[in-house]
Amino acid sequence: MQKLVIRGEKRLNGEITVQGAKNSALALLAGCTLCSGEVLLKNCPALSDVFAACRILNRLGCKSRYYDNCVQVNAGAVSECAVPEDLMREMRSSIVFLGAVLGRKGQCELSYPGGCELGPRPIDMHLSALEQMGVRINEEYGVLCCECPYGLHGAKISLGFPSVGATENIMLAAALAKGETVIHNAAREPEITDLGNFLNCCGARISGHGTSTVVISGVEKLHGCEYEVMPDRIVSATFMAAAAITGGELDLRNARACDLEAVIPVFEQMGCQVFTYDARIYINAKRPLKAVRTIRTLPYPGFPTDAQAVVMAALTKAKGTSVIIENIFSSRYRHVDELVRMGADIKTEGKVAVIEGVKKLYGARVRASDLRGGAALVLAGLAAQGETEVEKVCYIDRGYDNIEKCLREVGADICRKTS
Ligand code: EPZ
Numbered sequence: 001m002q003k004l005v006i007r008g009e010k011r012l013n014g015e016i017t018v019q020g021a022k023n024s025a026l027a028l029l030a031g032c033t034l035c036s037g038e039v040l041l042k043n044c045p046a047l048s049d050v051f052a053a054c055r056i057l058n059r060l061g062c063k064s065r066y067y068d069n070c071v072q073v074n075a076g077a078v079s080e081c082a083v084p085e086d087l088m089r090e091m092r093s094s095i096v097f098l099g100a101v102l103g104r105k106g107q108c109e110l111s112y113p114g115g116c117e118l119g120p121r122p123i124d125m126h127l128s129a130l131e132q133m134g135v136r137i138n139e140e141y142g143v144l145c146c147e148c149p150y151g152l153h154g155a156k157i158s159l160g161f162p163s164v165g166a167t168e169n170i171m172l173a174a175a176l177a178k179g180e181t182v183i184h185n186a187a188r189e190p191e192i193t194d195l196g197n198f199l200n201c202c203g204a205r206i207s208g209h210g211t212s213t214v215v216i217s218g219v220e221k222l223h224g225c226e227y228e229v230m231p232d233r234i235v236s237a238t239f240m241a242a243a244a245i246t247g248g249e250l251d252l253r254n255a256r257a258c259d260l261e262a263v264i265p266v267f268e269q270m271g272c273q274v275f276t277y278d279a280r281i282y283i284n285a286k287r288p289l290k291a292v293r294t295i296r297t298l299p300y301p302g303f304p305t306d307a308q309a310v311v312m313a314a315l316t317k318a319k320g321t322s323v324i325i326e327n328i329f330s331s332r333y334r335h336v337d338e339l340v341r342m343g344a345d346i347k348t349e350g351k352v353a354v355i356e357g358v359k360k361l362y363g364a365r366v367r368a369s370d371l372r373g374g375a376a377l378v379l380a381g382l383a384a385q386g387e388t389e390v391e392k393v394c395y396i397d398r399g400y401d402n403i404e405k406c407l408r409e410v411g412a413d414i415c416r417k418t419s
Contacts, residue, residue, distance in 0.1 A: 001391060001392065001394075001418070001419055002393045002394065002416055002417065002418050002419070003389050003390055003391045003392075003393055003416070003417055003418075003419050004378060004381070004389070004390040004393055004396075004403075004404055004414055004415070004416055004417075005387065005388070005389050005414070005415055005416075005417050006363070006378065006381035006382060006384075006387065006388045006389075006390070006412065006413065006414045007363075007386070007387050007413040007414075008361070008363060008381055008382055008383055008384040008385060008386065008387075008388060008413075009383065009384070009385055010246065010382065010411050010412055010413055011246050011247050011248040011411065012242055012243055012246045012248035012249075012250055012382070012407070012410045012411050012412060013248050013249055013250070013410060013411050014250065014251070014409060014410035014411060015250070015251040015252075015253060015410070016239050016250060016251075016252055016253070016406050016409070016410060017252075017253040017254050018231045018232055018235050018236050018239070018252050018253065018254045018255045019043075019045040019231075019232050019235055019400075019401045020042075020043035020044050020045045020069070020228075020229035020230070020231065020232060021045075021190075021191060021194070021229055021230050021231060021232040021233065021234075021235075022045060022047055022049055022050070022232060022234075022398075022399045023093075023164070023189075023191045023232075023234075023306075024190075024191040024194040024195065024229050024230050024232075025041065025044050025045065025047075025050055025053075025071075025229045026049060026050070026053050026091070026093045026096065027093075027096050027168045027172075027191060027194075027195045028041055028194070028195060028198045028227065028229060029041070029050070029053040029054065029057060029064075029071065029073070030053065030096040030097045030099075030100040030168075030172060031100060031172055031175075031195060031198055031199055031202070032057060032062065032064075032073040032075050032100075033057065033060060033062065033075055033078055033097065033100040033101055033103075033104050034075070034100055034103050034104050034172065034175055034176060034199070034202070034222045035073075035075050035202050035222045035223060035224050035225075036075065036076055036221055036222065036223060036224075037074075037076065037202075037222075037223040037224025037225075038072065038073070038074045038076075038224040039071075039072070039073045039074075039075070039202070039224045039225060039226075039227070040070060040071075040072050040073075040224075040225075040226045040227070041070060041071045041072075041073070041227055041228075041229055042069070042070050042226065042227065042228045042229065043069060043070075043228045043229045043230075043231075043254075044066070044069055044070055044071045044229050045069070045229075045232065045401040046066070046069065046401045046402070047397065047398060047399060047400075047401055048090075048394065048397050048398050049090075049091045049093070049398045049399065050066070050071070051066065052087065052090040052091040052094070053091065053094075054066055054071060055087055055090070056083055056087050056091075056094060056097055057073060057075070059080060059083065059084065059087060060075075060078050060079070060080045060081075060083070060097075060101065061077055061078050061079030061080050062074060062075040062077075062078060074224075075104075078101070078104050078105060081101055081105045081107045081108050081109060082108070082109040082110065083097055083101070083108070083109070083110040083111075084111075085111040085142075085143070088110050088111045088112070088113055089111070089113070091113070091398075092113045092117070092121060093113070093165065094110070094113050095110075095113045095123055095126060095165060095169065096165055096168045096169055096172065097110065098110060098126065098130070098144070098146065098169055098173075099126075099130065099168070099169035099170060099171070099172035099173035099174075100172040100173070102130065102135060102146060102148060102152060102173050103152060103172055103173045103174075103175055103176045103177065104176065106147065106148045106151060106152065107146060107147040107148065108144075108146045108147075109143060109144065109145050109146070110143070110144055111142050111143050111144070112142050112144070117331075117334075117369065117370040117371075118329035118330075118331055118332045118370060119329045119330035119331035119332065120330065123165070123166075125159055125160065125161065125163050125166040126163075126165060126166045126169045126170075127144075129155075129157045129159070129166060129169070129170045129183075130146065130169065130170075130173060132155040132157055133148075133152050133153060133154070133155045133157075133170075133173055133174065133177060133181065134148050134149075134150055134151060134152050134153045134155075134177075135147070135148050135152065135173075136148070136149060151177075151178055152173055152174075152176070152177035152178065152218075153177055153178045153179050154174060154177055154178065154179030154180040154181040154182075154216070154217075154218060155181055155182075156181075156182045156184070157170060157181065157182065157183050157184065158184040158185055159183065159184065159185040159186065159187075160185070161185075161299075162185050162186060162187040162188065162212065162299045162300075163187060164187040164189050164191065164192065166187075167183060167186045167187040167192055167214065168187075168191075168192065168195055170183050170214075170216075171183070171192075171195060171196065171199065171206065171209070171214060171216055172195075172199075174216035174218060175199050175204040175206070175216060175218065175219065175222060176218055176219065176220070176221070176222065177216075177218040178218055179217075179218055180215065180216065180217050180218070181215070181216045181218070182213065182214070182215050182216075183213065183214040183215075183216075184212070184213055185212055186208075186209075186211070186212050186213060186214045187299060187300065188210055188211060188212055188299070188300045188301065189299075189300040190210070190230060190233060190256075190259045190300070191230070192209055192210060192214075193209050193210035193230075194229065194230045195209065196209025196210070196214065197209070197227075198225070198227045199222070201225040201227050202222040202223055202224065202225050203219060203221065203222045203223050204216070204219060204222060205217040205218075205219055230256065230259075231254050231255055231256045231259070231279075232399075233256065233259035233260055233263075233304070234304065234306040234307055234310075234372070234399070235399075235400060236252055236255040236256070236259075236260060236281060237260060237263050237304070237306075237307040237310060237311070238307075238310045238372075238375050238379070238400070239252055239406070240252070240263070240264075240267055240272075240274075240281065240283050241267075241307075241310040241311055241313060241314040241376075241379055242379050242382060242407065242412075243272070243283045243284070243285050244267055244270055244272050244283070244285045244289060244314040245285075245289075245313055245314045245316075245317055245379050245380070245382060245383040246285070246382050246383050246412075247285050247286060247288075248285060248410070248411070249282070249283065249284040249285065249286065250282070250283055250410060251280065251281075251282050252280060252281040252282070252283070253279065253280055254279055255279065255280060255281040256279065257276035257277075257281050260281070261301060262298075262301055262302055262303040262304070263303065263304065263307055263311075264276065264281075266292055266295060266303070266311060267283060267285075267314075269290070269292045269293075270285075270289045270290055270291075270292060270314065270315070270318055271285070271287045271288065271289055271290045272284065272285045272287075272289075273285075273286075288319060289314065289315075289317055289318035289319065289357070290318055290319055290320060291315065291318045291319060291320030291321050291322040291355070291357055292315060292318065292322045293322070293323065294322075294323045294324075294325065295308070295311065295322070295323070295324045295325070296324075296325045296327060297324075297325070297326050297327050297328050298327060298328075299328070305326065305327075305328035305329060305332060306372050307372075308324060308326055308332060308372070309332070309335045309372040309373045309375065309376035310372060310375050310376050310379055311324075312324055312335070312336075312339070312346070312353065312355060312376060313335075313339065313376040313377075313379040313380045314379065315355045315357065316339055316344035316345070316346065316355060316357065316358060316361060316380065317357055317358065317359075317361065317383060318355075318357045319357045320356075320357055321354060321355070321356055321357075322354075322355040322357070323352065323353070323354055323355075324352070324353040324355070325351050325352055325353075326351050326353070327351060332370075332373075333348045333353055334369045334370060334373050335368075335369070335370075335372075335373030335374070335376045335377060336348050336353060338366040338367060338368075338369075338373075338377050339366075339376065339377070339380055341364045341366055342361045342362055342363070342364045342366065342377075342380050342381075342384055342388065343358055343360060343361045343362045343384070344358060344361060344380070345357075345358050360384075360385055361380050361383050361384040361385070362384055362385050362386060363381065363384045363385060363386030363387040363388040364384075364388060364389075365388075365389045365391065366380075366381075366388065366389070366390055366391070367390075367391045367392050368390055368391065368392040368393065368395040368396055369392070369395065370395055371395050371396060371398050371399040371400075372399070373395075374390065374392065374393070374395040374396040375396055375399075375400060375403070377390045378390055378396065378403060378407070378414070381414075382407065382412055382414070389419075391419065393416065404416050
């Protein structure tokens, strides 16, 4: 098992290039299943979830290769329709392969994705939408056997909640379906916009992606393309929080401020100076941090749930009382107990977390239990007095491409050890 060992109380200072977005890359990789030609995805981060998606593509009969921050996929022949349980469990977001395989092959067999890190991860909206498009779903012992006896057809689908994954699955299934599909109350996250742009690059006919109404007109076939994955907005937020908690200043290259319109004001309320440019975000946290009255996580364009843990880490050292309300997932405070072990003063009750700023955090042995919560523990370690060991780094590696290298290059005393 690997751990990150951090010696804290070092101000970060320097420039970091932000990686490509995990939550876009995974959907685009699933989308490659629909393409009868070769796809080259550029700016693809080296993440365990990306490698898991490549393994699924290879198991389906596609040929995928990861090199130099790119993934080359040849899906000319998709020979399989089943995604085995071991691969489904490796990555929660494997469920988006359902829509893509159905779109390409008209049938698909896969097990429920893993769950529970953030609370239950139901897929009811995914399944009911696909049924409206002509999919017959038979569930046996946790395995979903899906087929379209009369082919996939367009439908008018209203989502009860703007689910990111459900929106992606419908777009992927609809791209090659007969007729037009309209998604009402679609998710508006930038990763949805990226997926629609990618599919259109491959010959799909999608409009409205990034708004709450997405229209997909099915086409006969999709060809390959070259496409650059968007920057990771949550990784940008993570490094902004790293600057904030260490009182440092960072220049984030390949960072898209327009994706962070609900996040940047929070850092400004904390007392940070933030300057945004075309593809850069500069943050300076030279002044002592101030508490932020209330942060509510919401679907985009609201404050992203994925930034909740890392912003909470920064708030542990912000003078005064901050309140966070987690509205998206039912169990996304598992990093709180670990932060408290480092001296943070945080109380949670249901969706609400109340953070009283403290003067000091203290190094401790802590354990990651999910991706963003693990990143929050690293940030706390950067500011803590003494040495912090963050165990179960595997969670962090799912979403951060060599986080210790990025942080070391701007002054952190951090290294990876095998325990
Ligand atoms: C995506 O998850 C992201 N993952 C998550 O990022 C992100 O937190 C989430 O969107 C919200 O922005 C990927 O893109 C790979 P949802 P997803 O469907 O698609 C409920 C990270 O840290 N729901 O928008 O699973 C669900 O339980 C990860 O990078 C249903 O009830 O999110 C949740 O409470 C974590 N039924 C809420 O909706 C459904 O059929 C939002 O889920 C689907 C979802």
